[in-house]
Amino acid sequence: MEISKIQESIAKAIEEKISGEQRRYLLNEQLKAIKKELGLETDDKTALSAKFRERLEPKREKCPPHVLQVIDEELAKLQLLEASSSEFNVTRNYLDWLTALPWGNYSDENFDVHRAQKILDEDHYGLSDVKERILEFIAVGKLRGTSQGKILCLSGPPGVGKTSIGRSIARALDRKFYRFSVGGLADVAEIKGHRRTYIGAMPGKMVQCLKNVGTSNPLVLIDEIDKLGRGHAGDPASALLELLDPEQNANFLDHYLDVPIDLSKVLFVCTANVIDMIPNPLLDRMEVIALAGYITDEKMHIARDYLEKTTREACGIKPDQVEVTDAALLELIENYCRESGVRNLQKQIEKIYRKIALRLVRQGVSNEPSSDVSVQQGIVESIDLSDRESSSIDSSETESSAADCLIKTLVEGGSSCKEATEIDSAGVVKGTEPASHEHANDLVTTESEQSANNEMLPNPSSDGATIEKTTDVEGNTGSDGVEEEIAGKIVEKIVVDVPNLTDFVGKPVFHADRIYDQTPVGVVMGLAWTSMGGSTLYIETTQVEQGEGKSQLVLTGQLGEVMKESAQIAHTMARAIMLEKDPENPFFANTKLHLHVPAGATPKDGPSAGCTMITSMLSLAMKKHVKKDIAMTGEVTLTGRILPIGGVKEKTIAARRSAVKTIVFPSANRRDFDELAANVKEGLEVHFVDDYNQIFELAFESNKDPQN
Ligand SMILES: Nc1ncnc2c1ncn2[C@@H]1O[C@H](COP(=O)(O)OP(=O)(O)OP(=O)(O)O)[C@@H](O)[C@H]1O
Numbered sequence: 001m002e003i004s005k006i007q008e009s010i011a012k013a014i015e016e017k018i019s020g021e022q023r024r025y026l027l028n029e030q031l032k033a034i035k036k037e038l039g040l041e042t043d044d045k046t047a048l049s050a051k052f053r054e055r056l057e058p059k060r061e062k063c064p065p066h067v068l069q070v071i072d073e074e075l076a077k078l079q080l081l082e083a084s085s086s087e088f089n090v091t092r093n094y095l096d097w098l099t100a101l102p103w104g105n106y107s108d109e110n111f112d113v114h115r116a117q118k119i120l121d122e123d124h125y126g127l128s129d130v131k132e133r134i135l136e137f138i139a140v141g142k143l144r145g146t147s148q149g150k151i152l153c154l155s156g157p158p159g160v161g162k163t164s165i166g167r168s169i170a171r172a173l174d175r176k177f178y179r180f181s182v183g184g185l186a187d188v189a190e191i192k193g194h195r196r197t198y199i200g201a202m203p204g205k206m207v208q209c210l211k212n213v214g215t216s217n218p219l220v221l222i223d224e225i226d227k228l229g230r231g232h233a234g235d236p237a238s239a240l241l242e243l244l245d246p247e248q249n250a251n252f253l254d255h256y257l258d259v260p261i262d263l264s265k266v267l268f269v270c271t272a273n274v275i276d277m278i279p280n281p282l283l284d285r286m287e288v289i290a291l292a293g294y295i296t297d298e299k300m301h302i303a304r305d306y307l308e309k310t311t312r313e314a315c316g317i318k319p320d321q322v323e324v325t326d327a328a329l330l331e332l333i334e335n336y337c338r339e340s341g342v343r344n345l346q347k348q349i350e351k352i353y354r355k356i357a358l359r360l361v362r363q364g365v366s367n368e369p370s371s372d373v374s375v376q377q378g379i380v381e382s383i384d385l386s387d388r389e390s391s392s393i394d395s396s397e398t399e400s401s402a403a404d405c406l407i408k409t410l411v412e413g414g415s416s417c418k419e420a421t422e423i424d425s426a427g428v429v430k431g432t433e434p435a436s437h438e439h440a441n442d443l444v445t446t447e448s449e450q451s452a453n454n455e456m457l458p459n460p461s462s463d464g465a466t467i468e469k470t471t472d473v474e475g476n477t478g479s480d481g482v483e484e485e486i487a488g489k490i491v492e493k494i495v496v497d498v499p500n501l502t503d504f505v506g507k508p509v510f511h512a513d514r515i516y517d518q519t520p521v522g523v524v525m526g527l528a529w530t531s532m533g534g535s536t537l538y539i540e541t542t543q544v545e546q547g548e549g550k551s552q553l554v555l556t557g558q559l560g561e562v563m564k565e566s567a568q569i570a571h572t573m574a575r576a577i578m579l580e581k582d583p584e585n586p587f588f589a590n591t592k593l594h595l596h597v598p599a600g601a602t603p604k605d606g607p608s609a610g611c612t613m614i615t616s617m618l619s620l621a622m623k624k625h626v627k628k629d630i631a632m633t634g635e636v637t638l639t640g641r642i643l644p645i646g647g648v649k650e651k652t653i654a655a656r657r658s659a660v661k662t663i664v665f666p667s668a669n670r671r672d673f674d675e676l677a678a679n680v681k682e683g684l685e686v687h688f689v690d691d692y693n694q695i696f697e698l699a700f701e702s703n704k705d706p707q708n
Contacts, residue, residue, distance in 0.1 A: 012510075044083055044335070049078060051070070054100045055100065059103045059105065063104060064103065064658040067259050070098065072260075073330075074091055078095065097256070101211055101257075105635035107174065110173060110568070112138075113142070116173070120168055124164070125302045126294070130154070130289050130291060138172070138173065151287045153272060153283075154271045154289050155271070155274065155289070155290050155291070156341075157291075158340075160342070163271060164205055175218055175220065176213035176214070178213050178218050179220075179221040179224075180209070180222060180223070182223070183227035183375065184229045186230060186236060187236070191204045191255035192253075192254055202256060203256040204256070206263065207254050207256065210261070216266070216267060217267070220266055220267070220268050222268060223270065225271065225282070227280075236281040244268050246264060249264055249266070250263070270286060290649070292650050296330070297332055297679060300330065300333065302342050304329065304344055306327075307345065307346045307349050316357065317357055321360060321497070322353075322495075325432050325496065325498070331508075336508050340532065340534065340650065352505060354502075387568075396500070401497075473663070492671065519626060521624065522617075524626050524630075524632070525539075525612070526538070526609045526612035526653075527633040527654060528606070533650050533653070533654070534651040536631055536658040537597060539595065539621045541594065541595045542593070543592070543620060546590050550591060556597075557596050557604060558604060560604065560606070562599065563607070566607045566609060570610055571588075573640060574588060574617035577640075582622075587620075593617065597609070607635040608645040609633070611634040611636050614636060615696075630660070630663075630664070633664065635666075642691060642692065644666045645665075652681070660684070661683075662687070662698070663686050664688075666690075
């Protein structure tokens with residue numbers, strides 16, 4: 001009895017619930033039907049299809065027929081699917097991607113070589129060979145009337161501007177810019193996308209890029225191509241090859257999209273630290289442009305004209321509020337950031353400017369837009385725009401020029417501004433008309449009052465010129481009260497010089513690359529080249545013990561296999577040379593030697609220190625110093641031949657950084673050296689050698705034949 005009662009109540013509850021749901025469903029459907037009838041709303045699927053069709057409409061003409069066919073098929077399929085089914089979602093996402101791509105939409109390219117040159121120079125100092133190559137590319141595009149897809153590869157140590165030059169090329173060509181990094185990338189799906197059947201499937205990076213930029217001919221920067229990971233399922237390098245190869249990428253097939261896309265108009269720029277690590281088939285198709293690093297002189301220019309300017313603007317500091325002296329910059333470059341690129345230098349400059357900003361704010365400076373209040377109140381300001389080219393300038397520039405002119409107006413009695421310009425609240429210059437004296441005088445009063453009240457007078461500084469201007473303000477207003485208030489806001493210009501540099505950036509990280517001024521017996525300076533650029537390194541040899549038949553060689557300094565073998569060869573060669581020069585000398589036969597390469601914590605490898613090792617051992621054997629300020633590099637064979645080495649420019653720059661005066665290079669590298677810019681080679685005595693005997697003479701005997 002009890003059980004049947006429970007059953008009855010359960011049945012009743014279920015019935016009520018079902019009928020409630022049915023009722024809601026029925027009413028909803030009726031509502032939709034009424035809305036549809038009234039033209040207020042279409043159903044979800046129809047609305048969705050209409051959205052996709054609408055998105056496709058402007059591209060329909062240029063869209064390849066096979067893609068149109070797929071889209072139409074998918075749209076038809078969408079209508080048949082139940083909106084709540086998972087298949088519906090897959091189809092909807094697929095259509096979303098397919099219709100969002102910029103089929104056949106190419107941005108107009110700018111083949112103006114002069115403009116491109118201007119942009120490249122504006123963004124980067126030096127790098128003339130890179131710029132030249134880019135201009136050639138643009139010139140070819142101009143003559144052909146269209147630019148073809150290409151793969152450029154910028155290789156060099158970190159911070160030499162590889163990524164930022166990629167951005168400049170896009171600006172010069174008027175192409176859209178997209179950057180992605182493939183460092184550590186191990187999954188092929190990142191490049192080629194996942195198949196649609198997987199949950200959460202996504203297209204690859206390239207399809208994402210096209211959707212993002214909205215054109216089919218962007219400039220795509222692929223960063224860190226030398227650090228491509230090794231895939232567990234599929235090889236990312238091969239996938240990249242399909243993406244980059246101009247022969248194949250006209251029909252690039254993304255797994256998700258499943259329709260070929262034409263990437264032949266995309267300009268690919270890759271960056272790498274060392275090209276040796278780039279998979280060969282990829283490297284083969286690239287045009288490599290090497291950026292070796294900068295010498296001190298170039299860094300000074302970059303710091304002064306580019307890094308300092310951008311950092312100052314980013315910190316909202318005005319040029320006349322601060323001065324970093326040349327000596328301070330040089331100190332920064334030589335003792336704080338001994339690197340090939342300029343990234344650390346940029347960090348140090350940012351550090352200085354952040355500290356300056358804090359000091360200025362503590363002193364009560366506010367560089368906030370001085371014209372804001374008046375602009376918002378609709379006051380027409382008279383400013384000097386005679387040196388401005390553009391009629392639309394950014395608000396910060398407008399503010400500072402307005403402020404500068406204000407001061408000028410005051411100094412020259414309100415008649416110096418040649419043109420009057422109205423600025424709207426967005427900082428856009430509206431027009432230029434001759435300024436009337438009345439106008440200028442109005443401004444003097446208004447602005448002076450505001451300056452006094454709102455601390456808005458720009459560039460309070462203690463240098464003579466500004467004080468003079470401030471006095472004029474006071475003179476014009478003729479108010480003693482104002483004079484005192486403004487005088488209270490005078491702030492000293494901050495000068496960063498060598499003595500106070502440590503206040504801003506702390507103590508130097510290292511003082512010099514050179515451990516020795518004159519290398520002792522058994523020590524010789526070599527030149528190394530790593531992915532971080534060139535550097536100098538010492539090879540040190542010392543005697544452990546002597547005794548009949550004790551000839552032995554101990555090696556330390558984290559040397560790789562190749563370098564260890566190179567040390568063995570050097571030991572044999574040194575012994576042979578000694579035998580020839582001084583047969584009576586039993587040094588090598590009876591001495592246990594220890595060869596060390598500081599710094600011990602850094603792993604080193606490569607054969608190019610061969611000649612340095614022999615010289616170091618011979619120096620110890622003969623108890624003779626090598627020539628002062630000499631550095632050498634070159635692989636040595638067992639017969640004493642000197643073989644070519646890599647990284648000539650990097651090594652030359654490193655040698656100059658360490659104040660080396662004489663360099664010894666293998667003869668086979670003469671061409672590489674000759675190609676270097678004159679300022680890199682300046683002040684160096686360089687010798688090219690084929691045989692170790694020539695090095696022996698240069699290192700131990702008086703120098704008879706400079707420049708070979
Ligand atoms: N010749 C130059 N002129 C002006 N600025 C430069 C120059 N070279 C580098 N820079 C500046 O140095 C900074 C670092 O450059 P960027 O990031 O392009 O280096 P990178 O070579 O791509 O380094 P990484 O290999 O670590 O990615 C940027 O702010 C760039 O503008």
